[in-house]
Amino acid sequence: xxxxxxxxxxxxxxxxxxxxxxxxxxxxxxxxxxxxxxxxxxxxxxxxxxxxxxxxxxxxxxxxxxxxxxxxxxxxxxxxxxxxxxxxxxxxxxxxxxxxxxxxxxxxxxxxxxxxxxxxxxxxxxxxxxxxxxxxxxxxxxxxxxxxxxxxxxxxxxxxxxxxxxxxxxxxxxxxxxxxxxxxxxxxxxxxxxxxxxxxxxxxxxxxxxxxxxxxxxxxxxxxxxxxxxxxxxxxxxxxxxxxxxxxxxxxxxxxxxxxxxxxxxxxxxxxxxxxxxxxxxxxxxxxxxxxxxxxxxxxxxxxxxxxxxxxxxxxxx
Amino acid sequence: xxxxxxxxxxxxxxxxxxxxxxxxxxxxxxxxxxxxxxxxxxxxxxxxxxxxxxxxxxxxxxxxxxxxxxxxxxxxxxxxxxxxxxxxxxxxxxxxxxxxxxxxxxxxxxxxxxxxxxxxxxxxxxxxxxxxxxxxxxxxxxxxxxxxxxxxxxxxxxxxxxxxxxxxxxxxxxxxxxxxxxxxxxxxxxxxxxxxxxxxxxxxxxxxxxxxxxxxxxxxxxxxxxxxxxxxxxxxxxxxxxxxxxxxxxxxxxxxxxxxxxxxxxxxxxxxxxxxxxxxxxxxxxxxxxxxxxxxxxxxxxxxxxxxxxxxxxxxxxxxxxxxxxxxxxxxxxxxxxxxxxxxxxxxxx
Numbered sequence: 001x002x003x004x005x006x007x008x009x010x011x012x013x014x015x016x017x018x019x020x021x022x023x024x025x026x027x028x029x030x031x032x033x034x035x036x037x038x039x040x041x042x043x044x045x046x047x048x049x050x051x052x053x054x055x056x057x058x059x060x061x062x063x064x065x066x067x068x069x070x071x072x073x074x075x076x077x078x079x080x081x082x083x084x085x086x087x088x089x090x091x092x093x094x095x096x097x098x099x100x101x102x103x104x105x106x107x108x109x110x111x112x113x114x115x116x117x118x119x120x121x122x123x124x125x126x127x128x129x130x131x132x133x134x135x136x137x138x139x140x141x142x143x144x145x146x147x148x149x150x151x152x153x154x155x156x157x158x159x160x161x162x163x164x165x166x167x168x169x170x171x172x173x174x175x176x177x178x179x180x181x182x183x184x185x186x187x188x189x190x191x192x193x194x195x196x197x198x199x200x201x202x203x204x205x206x207x208x209x210x211x212x213x214x215x216x217x218x219x220x221x222x223x224x225x226x227x228x229x230x231x232x233x234x235x236x237x238x239x240x241x242x243x244x245x246x247x248x249x250x251x252x253x254x255x256x257x258x259x260x261x262x263x264x265x266x267x268x269x270x271x272x273x274x275x276x277x278x279x280x281x282x283x284x285x286x287x288x289x290x291x292x293x294x295x296x297x298x299x300x301x302x303x304x305x306x307x308x309x310x311x312x313x314x315x316x317x318x
Numbered sequence: 319x320x321x322x323x324x325x326x327x328x329x330x331x332x333x334x335x336x337x338x339x340x341x342x343x344x345x346x347x348x349x350x351x352x353x354x355x356x357x358x359x360x361x362x363x364x365x366x367x368x369x370x371x372x373x374x375x376x377x378x379x380x381x382x383x384x385x386x387x388x389x390x391x392x393x394x395x396x397x398x399x400x401x402x403x404x405x406x407x408x409x410x411x412x413x414x415x416x417x418x419x420x421x422x423x424x425x426x427x428x429x430x431x432x433x434x435x436x437x438x439x440x441x442x443x444x445x446x447x448x449x450x451x452x453x454x455x456x457x458x459x460x461x462x463x464x465x466x467x468x469x470x471x472x473x474x475x476x477x478x479x480x481x482x483x484x485x486x487x488x489x490x491x492x493x494x495x496x497x498x499x500x501x502x503x504x505x506x507x508x509x510x511x512x513x514x515x516x517x518x519x520x521x522x523x524x525x526x527x528x529x530x531x532x533x534x535x536x537x538x539x540x541x542x543x544x545x546x547x548x549x550x551x552x553x554x555x556x557x558x559x560x561x562x563x564x565x566x567x568x569x570x571x572x573x574x575x576x577x578x579x580x581x582x583x584x585x586x587x588x589x590x591x592x593x594x595x596x597x598x599x600x601x602x603x604x605x606x607x608x609x610x611x612x613x614x615x616x617x618x619x620x621x622x623x624x625x626x627x628x629x630x631x632x633x634x635x636x637x638x639x640x641x642x643x644x645x646x647x648x649x650x651x652x653x654x655x656x657x658x659x660x661x662x663x664x665x666x667x668x
Contacts, residue, residue, distance in 0.1 A: 053619045055466075056609035057602050074602045075623075076476045089621055091472060091490065102619045 009121020010224060011131050013247040013259045016146050017114050020045060025070055027060025030257070031250045035107065035118060036060040038081060041068030046081025047118045049105035053077070053086060059104070079104055114144065114261050115247060132227035134245035139263025145281055146259045153250035156258075157225040158299035159286065160246070161193055164219055166290055169281045170232060170242065174200045175217055177294075181235075184298045186305065190220040190229070193298050197232065215241075223305070232278070241265065244280045258282045341615035342631055344607075345460035345565030347638040348372045350405075351425030351646035352538035353435045355559045358454075358571055359418050359446045366392055370563040371424040374403070376411060378420050387413035387422045418446035418573055419559070425646060434648065436541055439659035439666045440555045440575030447573045451589050455570040455596035459607035461540040461562035462634065464570065467599055468533055468542050468558075469626040471505045477598045480514045481591055494626045496633050497651040499538065502661060503626040505531040515591065516551050520584060524550035532662050533626070537634050540568070545662045554579040554588060555664055565611050570596060577667050 012030045014037050020026055025038035027050055034050035036059040048070060050060045057074035065071050069078040069087055078088040084106030086098050108119040108126035113135050119126035136142075149156065149167075159166055161184070165175035179196035186192070197215035198206075216235045221228040226249065232242040244262035251257050262280035356369040357378055366379040378387045388410045390398050395409050402409040405425060412423040412430035417438045423430035441447065457464050467473065471492065489508035494501065509526040516522040528549040535542045540560030546553050558572040572592060579585040609616075620628060640646075659666050 051609055054621075054624075055470075055618060056606050058605045061601065061605075073476060075470075075472050086619075090475065091623060092621070099619075 009119060009125055010226065011110065011117040011126075012120050012226070012249045013115050013257065014047065014109070014118050014249075015116045016144055016259055016261075017045075017111055017116055018144065019146065020116060023064065025060045025062060025064065027058060028257075029251050030118065030120060032252055033120065034058070034060075036062075036070060037109075037116065037118075038064050038070050039068075040064075040081045044081075045109050045111055045116045046070070047107040047109040047116075048079055048081060048084055049107075051104065053102050053104050077102075081106070113245065115259055132222055132245075132247065134222075134227045134229050134247070136245050136261045136263050137243055139243070139265045141264045141278065142262065143279060143281075144259075144261040146257070147282055147284065148251060149256055149258060149282070149285060150254060151256055151286055152254055153225075153248060153256045156248055156256045157221070158296060159291070159294070160219060160228060160248075161191070161221065161298040161302065162296050163290070163294040164195070164217060164230075166286050166294070167283055168217075168230070169283050170197075171279050172200050172277060173215060173232065174198045174203045176213065179213065180297075181216055184301050186302075187220070190222060191302050191305065192218065192220045194218045212236075230280075242278050242280060246282075341617045342462075343610065343615050344462035344466075345611045347641075349538040349634075349637055349641060351429050351641075352423075352536075353414070353421040353430075354424055354539050354561050355417070355419035355421050355541060355557075355571070356561055356569070357420045358452050358573070359415055359420060360449075360452070362420055369422075369561070369569070371422065372562050373564050374405065374424065376422050378413065378422070385413055385415050385420060387411040387420070416443050417441040417557070418452070419571070429646060434652075436536055436539075437658065438543070438557055439657065439662065440543075440545075440578050440664045441557065441573060442577075442667045447576065450586060451574040451576045453572055453589065453592050455572070455593055455600075457560075457568040457570060457596070457600055457603045458566060459568060459603040460565045460611055461560050461568040463603050463606055463610065464560050464568045464599075465535050465537075465540055465542065465630060466627040467603060468544065468560075469501060469503055469535060469630050470624065471503065471531055471533070471626070472623045473602070474531075477602060478595055481516075481595055492623070492625065494629055496629050498633065498636065498649045499536060499652050501533075501535045501537065501626060501630045501633060502658075503531075503533045504661070507531075512550065516548070519587065520551060522548075522551045527551065530663075534658055534661070535630065537630065537637055543658065543662060545664065547663060552579050552581040552584045552588075554585065555662055556589075556592075566607065575664065575667070578664050 014028045015026055020037060022039045025036050028035045028037055036048045036050040038046055040046050048059060050058050052059055052072040054075055054077050057072055059070050059072055062071045062073040065078055069080055071078040076090040077086050080087050084104045086102040089098055108123040110117050110128060110131055112131045163177045165177050176196045181194040181196060184193040195217050196213035197217045198213050216233045218231045219228055228246045230244040230246055231240050233240050242264040244260055247259040249257045264278040354371050356376055357367055361367050362378045362380055364380055366377040369376045375389050376387055377391055379392055388395050389403060389406055399408050407427050412427050414421045414432050416435055421435050492505045494503045507529045510529050512522050512524055512527055530547045532545040540562055542558050542560060543555060545555035555575040555578060556572050558570050561569040563569050574589045576585045
């Protein structure tokens, strides 16, 4: 499915909460549609169509007025974040009123788990129970980030399932995509795949293949493909070292947006020195040669389960 | 001549006339049979300069004293004469050098009368302007959007407030006139706050000024004249060519009429605002363009402050309709003898 083709409405991530302050709007695009995102006087996030009703200029380049409205940078038309109505046109005489049809599209939005989401269908259909449930547990170290990647959303999700090392950057940890731990399964409404991982410092010193690797990376993807909970575990100690929530949205046909939040708890014992410096981020791009070498096993197993999936030769799920 | 005064209590919703024409679709129609000043004279040398008008290529070069314009590189001209388009004679376009520009004819060469080149009273017909008075800017949009922007004076308050002052004038009135080929707007403001640029860079001390803004647009070619009279500051007019190279790029070569300005410091410095003002407009025009050129047509909402732009849309639509019916002629109101110097309040340069 093309990112800009029609599909069912969904909650789409638009911004990390921390990146949207009360001073300036942000412009975002999801599935080819442009949004202007800002906070009103009460600090509540608001999302409007990023196209002024007057001359189609981008509202996201405008400013937030003292009343908490969004003002177009071109001619100063100001809009309510609540309903998209145009509330002010500069220079109008006192007897002149603004026709009710002078408005821009407005969208339901929600601030949830450190992100701001927009419901990309009619506001009346927004269902908060469908917000992704990907909380990040407290940890000694925490972080978050957002980026764009030149990869269609469907390929992005498939790559996360088939070769997470091409996307995820966990310093000091080597992800071993080709070493699955069991079969991919559907579990608790998520598509779950687990793979081996190694401490990079240990991996460099190894002279023979280990009987088992010290780490495992677990990716649990929501059925709509928009979010995943990622955990780096020490299977032997049954301990989670790092947890991350990753949200993915189509931007255009060839670009996707990534938002992530993570926390880590350094373990005791001999791995403490390395694990104490754990971090999590997304790589800025995908190595094309590595991409060509990927075997799409996991995405093929899930192909019949996930309606958004790429066309795959098809491998029967167990 | 049609005249509209937008200051007299008109209704807010002025879009109904436009809706009768259908949604505004910049870039959809091509207006032909006009002179386009595609390059500063100084930009044309022995090696050809390449320009476009509505996607049609123009190569311009000098051969001795002669200025030539062709649709292919001169090295290929002889070999490609057989493929020459109907807008050329054997591959070459009519071309005239005047007011420091090379003017090319885009249309049937048989209709290329040099008298149809606009009269520019503030520039010398025979001399080019000094380098500091000339510049080239680009707008990444269809030229119709640039012309609307130029006729849209209220955006100055928001987009160019640092150069033009803010909108807090005591009085503000707009008069718009048009012919079948031009739209002219005169905006008169009283006690308008002096702009930050005039205060800090040009040293103007008066906190308020009376300002009269002039805009004169040629619909077919996109050529426009811009001028402002400030009661407490010097000023000078300019021509901006707004050549529609494609639906995605408008070339804005401009020349300031520096001979109109007696203050040498101002004469040198005011043209420097050109690229800054252009960058401010580009920030709006660039994202506007795909909404008009790529997206399905959608109606705009309007106020009485859009009167000049809407009049331009109507006049543009009338020209499109005439040309669609095969009529490329100029009507009597093109007024070859008209003197815009009077409206712009400039002295004529010989």
